[in-house]
Amino acid sequence: MSPAAPPVGRTDGPPLPVVVVGAGPTGVTAALLLAGYGIPSLLLDRWTGVYPLPRAVHLDDEVYRILQQVGAHRAFAGISRPGAGLRLLAPDHRVLAEFRRDATVEAHGHPQANMFDQPELETLLRRRVAEEPLVTLRGGVEVTGLDATDDGPVRLRVTDWDSGERTTLTARYVLGCDGANSTVRDLVGARLRDLGFAQRWLVVDVDTDAPVDAWEGVHQVCDPHRAATYMRVGPRRYRWEFRLLPDETAAELSVPSALHRLIRPWTGDVPFEAFTVTRCAEYTFRAGVADRWRVGRVFLLGDAAHLTPPFIGQGMGAGLRDAANLTWKLAAVLAGGLPDSALDSYQTERGPHVTSLIRLATVIGRAMTEGGEVGNVLRRLVVPRLGSLLVFRRKALDSATPALRRSVLRQRRTVPWGLPGRLCPNAPLADGRRFDDLVGTSFALVTVGPLASGAERAARLRGVVPVSVAAGSVLGRWLARGRAGAALVRPDRTVLAAGHDVSALLAAAPTLTPVS
Ligand SMILES: O=C(O)/C=C/c1cccc(O)c1
16 A cells, blocks of 8 residues: 555545546556556555455456556466366266467467466556556545536545544546445446346365366356356466355355365366365356446446456456546546547447447356256257357457447447457567557557658657558558558557548547647
């Protein structure tokens, strides 16, 4: 924790630019991204340290790019291991379908699937916070009140858990990243819309140096009698999840003999004593999306805005995607380069994206658990054909997740093959760097061949990084596939606009640095 919060932001001082409530992965990432755009923030959390128990275990290559943007990718490489992919298995563990993930790094510059231990990730993100002068972290405090009007600063009442001292802060914007039971969501009157999925599962985390001789990807056992998930998370760490049947309690399955029976299909003859169970707890996996992600100048991010069952490993990443989507816009608004109304695009863009991933996760969850014996027959027929679904289908240069198809930032409707709304690949460039290394926190204009000197000057004046590529290069081919000669790419790597008129593309780039 930083020694003390700055005095600014109290009601008697100038408002803070941004207060972030919740210092989990989403909140910390949002604060670090804001710092990258030069925006100071105060990060508040109920606890003083990192929550010690494992939760999320996977992120994909798109989300890895966000960790790169906050300078955490090298440390993350040290604590994560590439995942081999996803297998859907029959009750007898025969493989029904396999979706391999690539540990080489073609589209986004990082392995496609990455397994990790969440407390380790949070610890390294906190280390980045400690290095970052623009982020002040205050732990042990709770937000107990919020007054949000549409145009004035937000007033937050904050209570210190130890001393009971109450402070009132003001902020121009507040980001509620305070998780599934979000206080901020309640205080602004937003509601989580239930998407009709609730299943009780037993989550078992294990530490061992005993060999677990299993395929190094995620195993999803489709079995209405005992659906299960298994995956290796780290050199010594393993996760199992078992669906609880309606009449079962977590307690009865948590005793060593019952646990041993459950994990034996993977551990074989290894004695149960070789495994240290670090957590064995019941979770209800739910699906839901908040009705409003913005109320005045308060925004909801991460689990405060949406809940996803874990079956495709996209839960935590969704929060980091929220942070990447919102923070550059907030920076542009605070710099005077975009109107406040541009922030409405946050829910417009992120809502459909996260909803489609939640729906896919629930489809997988149901495919694993429902239908009895008839379901088992159907699964044998249908599951091998799931490869046509997004997330499962990963071709070179494809994104893992859908394009952002709706946005108030774009005037025209996009066409299915078009680049707007898609992520620009983090492709290698002629000088050996990759796209993200060159572009950093700026807008970029990707063109085939160099820009004319006037256009290059105009780009630099607007803070847009020109990226000229050869027609046969990865990005040159990507532009051609999108039937465009140039693409304007936002700092969150999403294509804002594409076409052939470079001046029109440049004019669409907002200012991210203060307008004097
Ligand atoms: O699709 C993948 O590569 C990973 C899927 C995944 C990851 C973590 C947990 C899961 O239940 C699925």
